[in-house]
Amino acid sequence: QVTLRESGPALVKPTQTLTLTCTFSGFSLNTGGMCVGWIRQPPGKALEWLALINWDDDKYYSRSLRARLTVSKDISKNQVVLTMTNMDPLDTATYYCARADYGHYWFDSWGQGLLVTVSS
Amino acid sequence: EIVLTQSPATLSLSPGERATLSCRASQSLSRYLAWYQQKPGQAPRLLIYDASTRATGTPARFSGSGFGTDFTLTISSLEPEDFAVYYCQQRSDWPLTFGQGTRLDIK
Numbered sequence: 001q002v003t004l005r006e007s008g009p010a011l012v013k014p015t016q017t018l019t020l021t022c023t024f025s026g027f028s029l030n031t032g033g034m035c036v037g038w039i040r041q042p043p044g045k046a047l048e049w050l051a052l053i054n055w056d057d058d059k060y061y062s063r064s065l066r067a068r069l070t071v072s073k074d075i076s077k078n079q080v081v082l083t084m085t086n087m088d089p090l091d092t093a094t095y096y097c098a099r100a101d102y103g104h105y106w107f108d109s110w111g112q113g114l115l116v117t118v119s120s
Numbered sequence: 121e122i123v124l125t126q127s128p129a130t131l132s133l134s135p136g137e138r139a140t141l142s143c144r145a146s147q148s149l150s151r152y153l154a155w156y157q158q159k160p161g162q163a164p165r166l167l168i169y170d171a172s173t174r175a176t177g178t179p180a181r182f183s184g185s186g187f188g189t190d191f192t193l194t195i196s197s198l199e200p201e202d203f204a205v206y207y208c209q210q211r212s213d214w215p216l217t218f219g220q221g222t223r224l225d226i227k
Contacts, residue, residue: 037216039164047156047164047207049216063121063215096163105211106154108175110163 002026004036004097004111011117012087018116022080022097026109029055030075035102038071038082040093041113048093053080054102087118122146124208124219132227139195141222143208148188152212155184155193158221159204167206168193200226 008020020038027034037052051071052060061069070083080097094115098107123146133139143153151171156164166175168184171191181196195202203226208219 039218046220047158047209047218049209049218052216060214060216098163104169105216106166106169106175106209107156107164108166110165113163 002099002109004099004109006095006097006111006114008095008114008116010115011119013120014088014118016087018082018084018087018091020082020084020095020097020114020116022082022111024078024080024097024099027099028075029053029073029078029080031055033102035100035105036073036080037098037100037105037107038080039096039098039107040091041096042090042093045093050084050095051082052100052105089118092116092118121215122149122210122213122217124210124217126206126208126219126222128222129220130223130225132225133198134227135198135200137198139193139198139202139224141193141206141224143186143191143193143219145189145191145210145212147212149191149210149212151187152210153184153186153191154209154211155182156207156209157202157204158207164207195224198224 004024035054038050053071094113096113098110155168158164172184
């Protein structure tokens, strides 16, 4: 059974750096075939893809947020970490991590999401 | 980047009716489009990928069609649990992008 779970702060201040961790089970990122992506959703708004990391450590980023995002993986812990710098109130959203097949990039398993509020 | 435009923004129908949702891409996707369903307070769920392939567990009343720039999600006969928001997503080119969603409401 595939599971993913996001963790991190529920509240961050403007200009701070957000660090989110996706802890997963039921699949592996140390062999070919899988990748993990991050998607966010502001309250009442649409989904926005942020970043993705492949099993081979290739990384892809949203064009508009590329300068602020870093994605990495820790195979030993079955975790993927997303950092976003210089947080702004407009970054308030539910942040999801999700699994996809390498090369196909359809998100077939999702975490429950983590609401992050940016406020002073 | 590829822009996906979904229409209509809101669709109001009754159970038992047929629903037709559209997703139009700003450039050709070949068949590399997926559909997701999202209910309030839940994560999205993959319904259809590669334009027309049902994901595991997707009921047969859901079907996808299209190629290139125009795609359609059809629900043949709406069940009460189908009222939700539907998103399309492309993987033809980086960055991955989602449409803005279609809300399917009970009439």
